[in-house]
Amino acid sequence: MVKGIKGVVFRQVDPTARESGLSATNRLVIFMILAAVAAAVIETEPTVSAGRETLFQALELSFGILFSVEYLLRLWVADLNPVFGAAKHPRLKFVTSPASIVDLLAIIPSFFAFADGATLMLRFVRFFRILRLARLGRFSRAWRDLGEALHSRREELFLAFSLAAFTLLIASSLLYWAESEAQPDKFGSIPRAFWWGIVTLTTVGYGDVYPVTALGKFFSALVSIAAIGTIALPTGILAAAMSDVMQRRREKPAD
Amino acid sequence: MVKGIKGVVFRQVDPTARESGLSATNRLVIFMILAAVAAAVIETEPTVSAGRETLFQALELSFGILFSVEYLLRLWVADLNPVFGAAKHPRLKFVTSPASIVDLLAIIPSFFAFADGATLMLRFVRFFRILRLARLGRFSRAWRDLGEALHSRREELFLAFSLAAFTLLIASSLLYWAESEAQPDKFGSIPRAFWWGIVTLTTVGYGDVYPVTALGKFFSALVSIAAIGTIALPTGILAAAMSDVMQRRREKPAD
Amino acid sequence: MVKGIKGVVFRQVDPTARESGLSATNRLVIFMILAAVAAAVIETEPTVSAGRETLFQALELSFGILFSVEYLLRLWVADLNPVFGAAKHPRLKFVTSPASIVDLLAIIPSFFAFADGATLMLRFVRFFRILRLARLGRFSRAWRDLGEALHSRREELFLAFSLAAFTLLIASSLLYWAESEAQPDKFGSIPRAFWWGIVTLTTVGYGDVYPVTALGKFFSALVSIAAIGTIALPTGILAAAMSDVMQRRREKPAD
Amino acid sequence: MVKGIKGVVFRQVDPTARESGLSATNRLVIFMILAAVAAAVIETEPTVSAGRETLFQALELSFGILFSVEYLLRLWVADLNPVFGAAKHPRLKFVTSPASIVDLLAIIPSFFAFADGATLMLRFVRFFRILRLARLGRFSRAWRDLGEALHSRREELFLAFSLAAFTLLIASSLLYWAESEAQPDKFGSIPRAFWWGIVTLTTVGYGDVYPVTALGKFFSALVSIAAIGTIALPTGILAAAMSDVMQRRREKPAD
Structure with a gap:
C-alpha cells in the first residue's frame, strides 16, 4: 500500500489498483466518457446545434482538458502499477500500452473543437469522438471475458x-x-x-x-x-x- | 381454517388462501380483467364504437363497481392473510402493498367513463385500462418465476x-x-x-x-x-x- | 398372422400391421395423397388450368375413387386390427376413430369435382383438398413424437x-x-x-x-x-x- | 517417405501427403482459386470490365493453364497416394474420384475465355467459374466434419x-x-x-x-x-x- 499523495492518486486513477469496485475518479471518468459521446451525438442534429456552436465547442474543450489531466496523472503514477513498474522505463511502457494509446487518441479530437474547415475532416473527427466509448473497455472485466470467449x-x-x-x-x-x-x-x-x-x-x-x-x-x-x-x-x-x-x-x- | 362468512370470503377473494388452484371468485376476476381490457381495445375502433358510446360507458362503469367491491372485500379480510396479519395495522399494510396499489389504480379509469374532454387525457385513460392486465400477474406463479430467472x-x-x-x-x-x-x-x-x-x-x-x-x-x-x-x-x-x-x-x- | 386374402389386404392397407416400414399399398397411398395435393395446388393457377378443366376433374375423380376403395378395404379388415378388434363393433369403432374421420373427409372433395357454382364454396373445397396432407400424419411416428414433445x-x-x-x-x-x-x-x-x-x-x-x-x-x-x-x-x-x-x-x- | 523429384512433387501438390498444415503449392492453389473467383465476380461489373476485356481474358487463361498444370502433376503422382495407389489403375481411380472431377470441371471455363457468343451461355460459364470455390473443400477437414454432423x-x-x-x-x-x-x-x-x-x-x-x-x-x-x-x-x-x-x-x- 503506497502512502502519500502519489499513492492516493494511484488508487484514484488506476482501475486495477483496487481489489474490487471503482474509485470516485474512475466513476467520474466513465460519466465523462458517456457525456462526451452524448455531446458528440447530439451535436450532429442541426435542429439542436444550430446557434449553440460555442456551447458545444466549450464542452468539447472541457472534456479534452479533463481527459488530458487524467492521462498525465496516470502517466505520473505508472511506476506504481505492477504491470508497468516491472519494466525498465515504466512510463515509456505505459505510453506504448494499447489502452494508453486509445486514451491518448481520445484526447486528440478536442484539438479540432474549433475546426470548421472541410466537412469530411469534421465528420471524421466527430466519428472519432464516438470511439471514445472504447475507453470504457478498460473499466470492465466482462468485456475481456467476452473477448476471450470469442x-x-x-x-x-x-x-x-x-x-x-x-x-x-x-x-x-x-x-x-x-x-x-x-x-x-x-x-x-x-x-x-x-x-x-x-x-x-x-x-x-x-x-x-x-x-x-x-x-x-x-x-x-x-x-x-x-x-x-x-x-x-x-x-x-x-x-x-x-x-x-x-x-x-x-x-x-x-x- | 377461519370459519364464518369472513373465512369464506377470504378463501374466495385471496389467491394465496388456497393451497392450489383458484377459487370461483378469482376465476371471475380474471375473466373480468380480460373482458375490461377487451372492451377498452375494441372501443378504440371507431367503426365499432360509433353510436355505442353509452354501451361502452355502462360496461366500464360495471367493471369499476365490480373491481371496487372486490377491493373492499379484500381490504376487509386482509387481517386473515398471514403476510398482512403479522403487521401492526394489517389493512394499512394491505393498502400500501404494491399489488394493492396496482388494483386501486385499475379502478381509477372507471371514474373517467363519462369524460370526453381533451383527447390526450382520454387516450391516456384508455391506455391505463389496458394496463389492468398487470393485475393478472398476482394470479400466476409462472410470471414470478420468469421475473426471478431474468x-x-x-x-x-x-x-x-x-x-x-x-x-x-x-x-x-x-x-x-x-x-x-x-x-x-x-x-x-x-x-x-x-x-x-x-x-x-x-x-x-x-x-x-x-x-x-x-x-x-x-x-x-x-x-x-x-x-x-x-x-x-x-x-x-x-x-x-x-x-x-x-x-x-x-x-x-x-x- | 392372419392367413387368406383378408390377411394380405390387412397387411397391405393398415400401416400398423407391419413391425417396421410401409407396405407397397401404403407407399402408393402416400404418393396419391401428395399427387392429389399437388393437383389441387396447380389447378388454382389460371395460366395452367385454363382449357384443362376436364383433365383436373378426371384427376380429382380418380383420386376420390382410389381413396374410397382404400377406405372400404380398411373398413373390411378393421376387425383384424387389435385396436378396433377388441371393441364390440370393430367397424363402428373404426368409422368413429379420428384418423378414419380424417380419411372420410378427404374423400368428400371429390364429390365436388364437377361443381362450379359459388366461387367461395369452390375455394373452400379446394382448401379442403390440401388438408388431405393431414392423412400423412398416420404414416409417420416422428409427427406423433413431435406432438407429444410439444x-x-x-x-x-x-x-x-x-x-x-x-x-x-x-x-x-x-x-x-x-x-x-x-x-x-x-x-x-x-x-x-x-x-x-x-x-x-x-x-x-x-x-x-x-x-x-x-x-x-x-x-x-x-x-x-x-x-x-x-x-x-x-x-x-x-x-x-x-x-x-x-x-x-x-x-x-x-x- | 518417397524420394526423388516425384516425392517432392507429391508432398507439394497432394493436401493429404503431409500430416498437418499445407504445402507452399497448396497455399498457392488456394490463393489462385480465390483470385479466379474474385476475377469472375469483378468481371461481371460493367463499369469495371468495360475496355478491360483482354485483361480479364488473359487472367482467365492464366488460371486455366495453372489449374491444368496442377491437375497433370497430381495425375502423375496419383500412385503415391495410398487411396489411389491401392487400386489396380491408380490414375484411372484418381481421374474418376469426385474431387478430381470437380478439379477437371474447374478447368473447363477457361476454354470459354474468348467466347462471346450467346449471353446465356456466357452467364452459365461465369457461374461455373464461381463454383471453383467448391475445390477449396478438398483442403479443409472442418467442412467434412460439418457435412458429417448434418x-x-x-x-x-x-x-x-x-x-x-x-x-x-x-x-x-x-x-x-x-x-x-x-x-x-x-x-x-x-x-x-x-x-x-x-x-x-x-x-x-x-x-x-x-x-x-x-x-x-x-x-x-x-x-x-x-x-x-x-x-x-x-x-x-x-x-x-x-x-x-x-x-x-x-x-x-x-x-
Whole structure:
C-alpha cells in the first residue's frame, strides 16, 4: 500500500489498483466518457446545434482538458502499477500500452473543437469522438471475458462466416444470372447483387431490391431458406460463447 | 381454517388462501380483467364504437363497481392473510402493498367513463385500462418465476444490451458519415440514423430507410452481419433463463 | 398372422400391421395423397388450368375413387386390427376413430369435382383438398413424437405466448397513442395497430405500416428490442422440445 | 517417405501427403482459386470490365493453364497416394474420384475465355467459374466434419423441413383463399402465394407482397407466429450439429 499523495492518486486513477469496485475518479471518468459521446451525438442534429456552436465547442474543450489531466496523472503514477513498474522505463511502457494509446487518441479530437474547415475532416473527427466509448473497455472485466470467449471459438466462427460468405457468393451469382436482364441497375453484376444477398441472408429485407422474375423468385426462396442455416450456425456459437462467459463469471463473481 | 362468512370470503377473494388452484371468485376476476381490457381495445375502433358510446360507458362503469367491491372485500379480510396479519395495522399494510396499489389504480379509469374532454387525457385513460392486465400477474406463479430467472441473469443481460447499444451507436455514426449528404432527412444526424440502426439491428427492415450510396451499403452490410451477434447474445441468455424456469417448475409442479 | 386374402389386404392397407416400414399399398397411398395435393395446388393457377378443366376433374375423380376403395378395404379388415378388434363393433369403432374421420373427409372433395357454382364454396373445397396432407400424419411416428414433445411443454409455451400477447397489446396501445392522429387509417384504433405489432414483433417488417412521428419511432424501437425476447422464449422452448424428440428417436430408432 | 523429384512433387501438390498444415503449392492453389473467383465476380461489373476485356481474358487463361498444370502433376503422382495407389489403375481411380472431377470441371471455363457468343451461355460459364470455390473443400477437414454432423441429423432436418413445407402450403392456401380477389396478380393462385409465404415464414419481409384484406391480415398474423416455430426447429438442429463439430474438433485439434 503506497502512502502519500502519489499513492492516493494511484488508487484514484488506476482501475486495477483496487481489489474490487471503482474509485470516485474512475466513476467520474466513465460519466465523462458517456457525456462526451452524448455531446458528440447530439451535436450532429442541426435542429439542436444550430446557434449553440460555442456551447458545444466549450464542452468539447472541457472534456479534452479533463481527459488530458487524467492521462498525465496516470502517466505520473505508472511506476506504481505492477504491470508497468516491472519494466525498465515504466512510463515509456505505459505510453506504448494499447489502452494508453486509445486514451491518448481520445484526447486528440478536442484539438479540432474549433475546426470548421472541410466537412469530411469534421465528420471524421466527430466519428472519432464516438470511439471514445472504447475507453470504457478498460473499466470492465466482462468485456475481456467476452473477448476471450470469442477468441477461443475463433475457428468455429471462421468456419461459420466462411460458409455464410460462400452462400452469399452463390446466392448473388444465381440472382445475377436470373435477374440481370430484368433489373440491370440492381442485379446487373454480381457485386451489385451482393446488396440483395446481404439484405436477404440476414432477413432484414428492406424491400428496395427483390427478384421480379419467376426464376429469380425461386432462387430467392432457396436462399431465404438457406439463410436459416447461415444465421443458426454463428448464433449457436455465440450463444455457447456467452454461456462460457456466464459460467466463468459465476465461478469468480468478484468484479 | 377461519370459519364464518369472513373465512369464506377470504378463501374466495385471496389467491394465496388456497393451497392450489383458484377459487370461483378469482376465476371471475380474471375473466373480468380480460373482458375490461377487451372492451377498452375494441372501443378504440371507431367503426365499432360509433353510436355505442353509452354501451361502452355502462360496461366500464360495471367493471369499476365490480373491481371496487372486490377491493373492499379484500381490504376487509386482509387481517386473515398471514403476510398482512403479522403487521401492526394489517389493512394499512394491505393498502400500501404494491399489488394493492396496482388494483386501486385499475379502478381509477372507471371514474373517467363519462369524460370526453381533451383527447390526450382520454387516450391516456384508455391506455391505463389496458394496463389492468398487470393485475393478472398476482394470479400466476409462472410470471414470478420468469421475473426471478431474468433477475438472476441481469448482469449478462446488461452486458448484452450494452454491446447492442454500442453497436447501434457505431452503426448509426458510420451511416451518418456515409449517407448524411445523400439523404439529409433520414441520415442528417446521428440521432436520426438511430431509427435506421434499430430497424436494421433487429432485422425488422421496414424499408422506409435504407442506404443508397455504395459506402452506406457497405457499412450497412457489416451492421446487418453484426446484428446476428447482437440478437444471438440476449437470445441465448433469455433461452437459458427460460430453461431455468422450466426446470424449477418441473421440480415443484404444484401451481 | 392372419392367413387368406383378408390377411394380405390387412397387411397391405393398415400401416400398423407391419413391425417396421410401409407396405407397397401404403407407399402408393402416400404418393396419391401428395399427387392429389399437388393437383389441387396447380389447378388454382389460371395460366395452367385454363382449357384443362376436364383433365383436373378426371384427376380429382380418380383420386376420390382410389381413396374410397382404400377406405372400404380398411373398413373390411378393421376387425383384424387389435385396436378396433377388441371393441364390440370393430367397424363402428373404426368409422368413429379420428384418423378414419380424417380419411372420410378427404374423400368428400371429390364429390365436388364437377361443381362450379359459388366461387367461395369452390375455394373452400379446394382448401379442403390440401388438408388431405393431414392423412400423412398416420404414416409417420416422428409427427406423433413431435406432438407429444410439444404437449409436454404446453405450460411453458402458454407462458411464452401469453407474454407475447401481452407485449403485442401494450405495443399496439402505445403506437395507437402516438400515431393515431398522424396515420388514422393504420393506427386509428388498437385493433388496427395489431397488424403493425405482429409485423414488428415477428421481425417480418413488410414496410406497409411503420411509425412516422418521433414518439412513435421511439416506442417502435423499444418494441423491436422487446421482440428479441418475445421470439427467444418460444424458440428456446421449441428447440428444447425438438432436442427431446431427437433423443427419443435415438433411443428407439426403429421407425 | 518417397524420394526423388516425384516425392517432392507429391508432398507439394497432394493436401493429404503431409500430416498437418499445407504445402507452399497448396497455399498457392488456394490463393489462385480465390483470385479466379474474385476475377469472375469483378468481371461481371460493367463499369469495371468495360475496355478491360483482354485483361480479364488473359487472367482467365492464366488460371486455366495453372489449374491444368496442377491437375497433370497430381495425375502423375496419383500412385503415391495410398487411396489411389491401392487400386489396380491408380490414375484411372484418381481421374474418376469426385474431387478430381470437380478439379477437371474447374478447368473447363477457361476454354470459354474468348467466347462471346450467346449471353446465356456466357452467364452459365461465369457461374461455373464461381463454383471453383467448391475445390477449396478438398483442403479443409472442418467442412467434412460439418457435412458429417448434418448427415447424422438428416432425419430431424427432414422432419423440420417437412413441417416448414406443410406450414408453407397451408399458409399459401389460406392467403389464396382470403386475398385472391383483392390482389389477383399476387395471390391469384396457390403457387403465386408461395412467394408471399416464403418471404413471410423466413421473416425476410421485402414488402412487395402483403395482405390488404382483414381476413388476409388475420391469417398472415397466424402465419408470422407459426414462422417462429418453423425457424426455431431447424435452427435448434443446426446449432446442435455445430456443437457436435466443435466438440469433435476439440478432441482431435490437429487440422
